Amino acid sequence: MPLLPTTLADQAEATAGDPLRVLVVGAGMAGLTTAQLLRGAGLHPILLDRLADESHPGYMLALMPMVDPVLTELDAWAHYRERSIGLTHYRARTHTGRVLRTDSMAEVLHRFGDYRGIERGELVETLSHAGAPVSLATTVTDLREQAHAVEVTCRQGETSSTLTVDVVVVADGIGSRTRDLVPGGRETTGTDTGWGGWVVWAPEDDQGQLAEELWGTGFFLGIYPVLGRRGVFLGGPGAATAAGPEAFVAEARSRLRTIDPRVARGLQAVTDDPDPYYWALKDARAPRWTTRRTVLLGDAAAGFLPTAGIGAGMAMESAWVLATMLRSLLPTAEPGLATDGTTTGSTRAGRVAAGQLAAALARYEREQRPRVETAQDTSRSLARWMFSQSTVLAVLRDLAFRVLSVQSAIAPITRLLADPPDPGHLTAAASVARDG
Known part of the structure; x- marks a missing residue:
């Protein structure tokens, strides 16, 4: 079952008896992951999204093995x-189009798990395979945090x-509008590269699991x-892309000395698409994530540039850590879930104490x-390396890539994979506080 459109009233009624009443604003990767993990603990989180239907905007995502705990707990591996599709190799080209090197991603990441490419819509289907109630075309217009609860005003039409x-x-x-x-506001800082570009689809080719740049x-x-096709991104400085896809593709072609069939198909896909999605390449960072009863998650807390291919994975990892910590606050005697998603067994009494919740959110951040x-x-x-108009820098990059592999470029990411988060030692403190 995919996303299940549900009235806000029905969701509110379902969560009323929960010891921790949770509202999740946004049914993207972070929000959907959080909601589904909490459902697995017997809760009935209210999930909202501003979209008016069940369509899934977006294109290709690359997921590092940091998503593995999520997929395991949701029984979503199959x-x-x-x-x-597995992304087994990465190819780098010179600034003039010639193949520079091809590295094995499997060798870089084999200790940690798979590196895979998936369409955003397919990932939503994966995460919601057990059914995910959601109230669509719904936004939050007011939020009042009080000592013992949060009063939230929502608008639907x-x-x-x-x-x-x-x-x-x-x-x-x-x-994020929410x-x-x-309370206190969350004005973000960020990096604006000044670049942007178009995301389109190209047909599948015979170089199946090879990503290249x-x-x-x-x-x-x-x-x-x-699976079944190729995502293409073509970008450049905002002033140059303002001329439109066709003119920008022509400019890119003029700067290449080598245009092999795969590159040619990628460029052609940009001009063939009647309505390509334009992505302005900027990120955002919130100065603080939590209050005593609210928490920013995923892109609302830290929105990524796509350059390391890790934003969606980090959002899902963060959702897993947050959900694990929230579940640790619940009474130990938890009811099970029936196959239709309803709660079985006895209803748990009492609410999670405000101090325990505030402490858990602070530890999470x-x-x-x-x-x-x-x-x-x-x-x-x-x-800073990828987006440049300097020919000198482009030549230096090419020289550097002759000796530096993709493993060197993503070394900080592999260090994160080698030292994954351990919510267990954090939830132990919550358990002591809860049981004490």
């Missing part, structure tokens, strides 16, 4: 493998309603496999934020 919950998870993306409603002079071309910002810094560093 669904994930059916809908994704012309209708407004008020929810009373214990905690609000703000996961509505890099341009973030501004959090061409860091040109004043343009960037990336080709990334997903203290432990997870450095990991996320390290990954974000890596994406920013790569952007």
